[in-house]
Amino acid sequence: MWSFFSRDSAKDFPYEIGEPVAQFDSRSIWSLHRGKRKGSAAAAAGVDAEVSVFVYDIRNGTDVKLELAKAAVKRLKTLRHPSILQFLDSLETDKVLYVATEQVEPLGAHSLGAEGHQRELYLAWGIFQITRALSFLNNDGNLRHNNVSVWSVFVNASGEWKLGSLEYVSSTDASGAAPPIKIPPALEIYDPPEKNDQAKLKSVTKCSTDMWGLGCLVWESFNGPLRARGNLKDLAGVPKSLAPLYCELVGASPANRPNPADVITKCRKPGGFFKNDLVDTLL
Numbered sequence: 001m002w003s004f005f006s007r008d009s010a011k012d013f014p015y016e017i018g019e020p021v022a023q024f025d026s027r028s029i030w031s032l033h034r035g036k037r038k039g040s041a042a043a044a045a046g047v048d049a050e051v052s053v054f055v056y057d058i059r060n061g062t063d064v065k066l067e068l069a070k071a072a073v074k075r076l077k078t079l080r081h082p083s084i085l086q087f088l089d090s091l092e093t094d095k096v097l098y099v100a101t102e103q104v105e106p107l108g109a110h111s112l113g114a115e116g117h118q119r120e121l122y123l124a125w126g127i128f129q130i131t132r133a134l135s136f137l138n139n140d141g142n143l144r145h146n147n148v149s150v151w152s153v154f155v156n157a158s159g160e161w162k163l164g165s166l167e168y169v170s171s172t173d174a175s176g177a178a179p180p181i182k183i184p185p186a187l188e189i190y191d192p193p194e195k196n197d198q199a200k201l202k203s204v205t206k207c208s209t210d211m212w213g214l215g216c217l218v219w220e221s222f223n224g225p226l227r228a229r230g231n232l233k234d235l236a237g238v239p240k241s242l243a244p245l246y247c248e249l250v251g252a253s254p255a256n257r258p259n260p261a262d263v264i265t266k267c268r269k270p271g272g273f274f275k276n277d278l279v280d281t282l283l
Helices: 040-044 063-078 117-139 185-190 206-225 227-234 242-250 262-265 279-283
Strands: 017-022 031-037 049-058 087-092 096-102 103-104 155-157 161-162
Touching: 017 096, 063 087, 063 096, 117 155, 117 161, 117 262, 117 279, 161 227, 185 206, 185 242, 206 227, 206 242, 206 262, 227 242, 242 262
Parallel strands: none
Antiparallel strands: 017 031, 031 049, 049 096, 087 096, 103 155, 155 161
16 A cells, blocks of 8 residues: 555655545645654654655656646745645656645545534634635735635645645736646636636736635535535525625636735734634634
8 A cells, every 4th residue: 555656766755645635636746645654764854754755657648737836836935824735745757746744634535523612713714714724925026826615725734724726827027928728627616707708808907816715615515515516606505694795706807806814914903704712712
């Protein structure tokens, strides 16, 4: 089980790679595997042995996918933030590109294990964390993520939500540029409506693409993975305190979608979705 990739030339990679995480590889250029540090070095150093390993198969890929994978590694190494997936190590051989991170699973395959009010509190904290990560990218880094959904958000062993899947990150300087073409096609369901509308592309802001993605994430957090874009019109699962903001996030006009910093400010006010005992305690 743990030696599946060990026969590759990556003998210097200090992690053993185990079973793949189901469902993820159909929404990413990567396969995601459970992993662990080799030998007893982890115990001696007092660090967690369990990790996650993202694997890109160079032999069966394309040049375009390889460039995306390399771009993701570069971003993951350099973008350090509490709500961005924690990079540990990487290695590229002539066959495979490996990336080790903190142990996580995709939100799309994660079982929350909470019900009722406790579930809503937890989701508020998770959505807050991703909104905070997007504010860091959009406002501090002048970057767009371009790929926000339950398949780019990961949950670690402590229940923290981390933004990953950084292969489509781009500069916000490209004003009016269409969002990138994503691979695999299953991700196209998350494309904002202006992608194919030249008139609306003129009103794209530095935040509008990721705020559409945040809206998709909000919907999926309460309803499960999105199956059709038309499902976003169904507000049945979205809490009433979040519904007005949600409608702004998935609004047809990119110019009217809010800045993530404003989302945090608004939702942290009394009565706001992020204003609860759990978020107050964890901040």
